Amino acid sequence: MSDGTAQSGIARAKRPIPAAWLDEIEERILRAEAPADFVKELAQKFGRHPRKVWGYVALVRARLAERAKAHDPAADAEQIRSMLLGAYRTAKEDRDAKGMVSAAKTLADVTGVTAPKKIDHTSNGETIGVVPSDPRWTELQREHLGAARQGVSDEARPDGNADPLASK
16 A cells, blocks of 8 residues: 555645735735736745635635625615715704705715606506507507508608508
8 A cells, every 4th residue: 555546545634724814815805906916926925836825815705705795785875874964964064065965965866866767657657569450550550650551652651652562
């Protein structure tokens, strides 16, 4: 059993990655530094191979992705609302009209009050489909084209464009 096959089955103890290293990588990523720009530098600093540091970068990215999954946008919106209300109160105490208007407008944008609303006045939100078998078909054609499409002569059409089926 002294050949190389027995040696490959032995498990090696993994060295724990110092948290300070991962924190430094995370800090650089959050500062929008590209890992390609700092991996070689950190490999020398940590005394590790650059491939190993790329593995650390992958761990940090996974950690950031998990943290982003747990993030609650509703909590952020509530925090923003309270901050804007505080800004409005401060502006009101200072009699700063521009600050009050700015805080009120931003609060309205955040809460969606100023978002454009789509209002359908014709169908109450239902789709309207008109097909040739619908009795309104000829009525709509007369309204928009001047006459019903089938059997229309060139003179009856407002654009003077002959209907290829009318001549047959």
